Amino acid sequence: MAQAQQSVVVSENGLGPYQQTVRLGKHTLIADEPVSMGGEDAGPEPFDLLLAGLGACTSITLRMYAERKQWPLAGVSVALTHDQVVVEGGGKLDRIARTITLEGELTTEQRNSLLAIANKCPMHRTLQSDTRIDSMLTDCREVATAT
Template sequence: MSSTVIVKENGQGRYQQAVQAGKHHYLADEPVAMGGADAGPAPFDFVLSGLGACTSMTLRMYAERKEWPLRQVIVELTHQKIDVDGSKRDCIQRQITLEGDLSSEQRERLLEIANKCPVHRALAQSFLLECHLTG
């Protein structure tokens, strides 16, 4: 399971955040067009990164178990708001490139597996989100 993630303002910019995930430290920020300094990825970039990484890792694990000749996985993701029945909904599009001498059946199976990666499943269903104030 993943470690606790701590996010706090770092005082270096209007929206800039210091992010700590286990032993890893990085920045988050909004793009200039949104009033930030673009010092790090925006929040939805992290969501897309998590989905893309999980997709690629899941496909790699599956292909290795099956001993399939998968040379490279590339996942390109975009996020946009779309209109669905008069309501704006978040839409993530995921384009997966599979390199290797794979049959059409193997490629189709890998697409099925991509849609079963843990982050995909979590995003595709409703999360239970709890929020509490301290201090």
């Protein structure tokens, strides 16, 4: 799925208190917070973008696998929600509920295999792993000179 590594650049666009322009190669998206959080709901909120990535990765992975196996998968739909649940000891755990709808004349074995493959899609593996995020600051004067 992912080919050459390219930067995703997110920056404030000045069109709302929290509105962001998201640049991903030749694609541009808007991200924002809902009105209830002080935003203007001009685009998906960050968790929605995360869920969209997982849903797209799941669907694409299932399509690729079914094509490779020449299975009669007629359609895939993935519905996702995110919430937090209280765990023993009083902490909270992020939970993503993913409901996958498979269309086509698939056997029970094929459906079960596709569910297993969904749980191995790259985004699922990343979200389940111990991911390290390395953050650093740059001086805005350096960025201005670099462009």
